[in-house]
Amino acid sequence: DQQVKQNSPSLSVQEGRISILNCDYTNSMFDYFLWYKKYPAEGPTFLISISSIKDKNEDGRFTVFLNKSAKHLSLHIVPSQPGDSAVYFCAASVLGGGADGLTFGKGTHLIIQP
Amino acid sequence: EADIYQTPRYLVIGTGKKITLECSQTMGHDKMYWYQQDPGMELHLIHYSYGVNSTEKGDLSSESTVSRIRTEHFPLTLESARPSHTSQYLCASSLSGHPIQETQYFGPGTRLLVL
Numbered sequence: 001d002q003q004v005k006q007n008s009p010s011l012s013v014q015e016g017r018i019s020i021l022n023c024d025y026t027n028s029m030f031d032y033f034l035w036y037k038k039y040p041a042e043g044p045t046f047l048i049s050i051s052s053i054k055d056k057n058e059d060g061r062f063t064v065f066l067n068k069s070a071k072h073l074s075l076h077i078v079p080s081q082p083g084d085s086a087v088y089f090c091a092a093s094v095l096g097g098g099a100d101g102l103t104f105g106k107g108t109h110l111i112i113q114p
Numbered sequence: 115e116a117d118i119y120q121t122p123r124y125l126v127i128g129t130g131k132k133i134t135l136e137c138s139q140t141m142g143h144d145k146m147y148w149y150q151q152d153p154g155m156e157l158h159l160i161h162y163s164y165g166v167n168s169t170e171k172g173d174l175s176s177e178s179t180v181s182r183i184r185t186e187h188f189p190l191t192l193e194s195a196r197p198s199h200t201s202q203y204l205c206a207s208s209l210s211g212h213p214i215q216e217t218q219y220f221g222p223g224t225r226l227l228v229l
Binding site for chain 2: 034042044049089093095101102103105106
């Protein structure tokens with residue numbers, strides 16, 4: 001059973017507009033969430049993270065929102081640029097937990113159209 | 115900029131061969147990880163290490179083995195490759211402590227094709 005779900009396999013957005021990528025989780029023990037960006041044949045690149053004590057974290061064009069009651073987080077990219085076209089993975093972990101690997105969603109392929 | 119390296123980047127090999135995928139990081143991170151990813155799927159943790167001489171199996175069962183003799187080096191070995199091992203293998207590392215330091219940084223990955 002997937003603990004981290006990204007229900008949109010792909011998303012197409014016009015250049016300059018806002019891209020919103022969504023992620024849901026089921027494990028209430030998760031307390032640290034990350035977004036990674038991945039180009040084909042490359043490893044994931046860390047973008048932004050948020051701990052469960054916050055509901056928003058912003059870094060330049062990227063903002064992550066966390067709604068703990070809904071077990072939902074989203075990544076906003078404003079404005080979207082052609083270089084943002086990639087697969088975006090949502091990941092979650094339990095800080096200090098026994099197995100320290102991240103639990104990933106299946107990813108959302110973001111396509112920025114000119 | 116993350117300094118974590120994987121070799122080879124691509125490997126095509128015949129069934130039954132022994133292979134070792136290399137992973138090295140120069141950031142002094144104590145924790146290291148191996149993930150496996152198939153196209154369109156999530157990354158699955160197959161091995162991790164808390165430090166030298168520490169190795170643990172991850173969530174996804176794997177026939178591979180790992181070793182951690184040096185902090186910076188975390189190789190993965192398949193004794194006898196099979197077509198079912200065809201996948202992308204991603205190595206990552208992180209530093210214990212503050213949540214920001216727990217962020218995992220990934221290498222470029224090795225794409226393995228077993229014929």
